[in-house]
Amino acid sequence: MAVPKQRQTKSRRDKRRAHLKMKPVKLSKCPKCGEPILAHHYCSECGFYNGKEAIDVLAKLTKREKKRVQKEQQEKEKIKQKKAKGLDMGEMSKK
Ligand SMILES: [Zn+2]
Structure with missing residues (x-):
């Protein structure tokens, strides 16, 4: 098994981890009701996707x-x- 030759400094470790952060969710607007929705998902408020009713929200x-x-x-x-x-x-x- 490969074993590290030297211990990494806190600085190097933390520089590597600087990119491991959560990114904000990108939301778009539902064209029918205007609620914020995830891209490529149906709107949970009105049940519409791509101009058609994908699910019956009221069911x-x-x-x-x-x-x-x-x-x-x-x-x-x-x-x-x-x-x-x-x-x-x-x-x-x-x-
Ligand atoms: Zn909607």
């Missing part, structure tokens, strides 16, 4: 939870529509 919820989640999604869409309208008005004023 495993109880009746009460379903109502709550559906309400939240509707409110989000309302906000989204309002923002879109606001942008259109802004563009109109520019022209």
